[in-house]
Amino acid sequence: MIILMSKVVSVHERKTSMRLSDVEWRILDEICCLEKIRRKNLLELIEDNSPAQFGLTPSVRLFSLLYVYSKHRKLAASQTCLQEALLLLK
Secondary structure, three states, rough: OOOOOEEEEEEEEEEEEEEEEEEHHHHHHHHHHHHOOOOOHHHHHHHHHOOOOHHHHHHHHHHHHHHHHHHHHHHOOOOOOHHHHEEEEE
């Protein structure tokens, strides 16, 4: 069973809440581990690189999907999945 979980996160020195499924939170944390980046820093990167009309939660969902897609494609060593996903997010 998938559970929706709300968490308060800090992005660019402001607090906001995000509601994601438990699976989405786990995927986000796994991306952070793989990229050796704190969740706060990743959320800031996602917000800075997402279209202005997107909110943070949909941007995180889209970024996670793009990251997994990039990982699946096994990109060339010159570009990381993080960089690819951020470029596709724009």
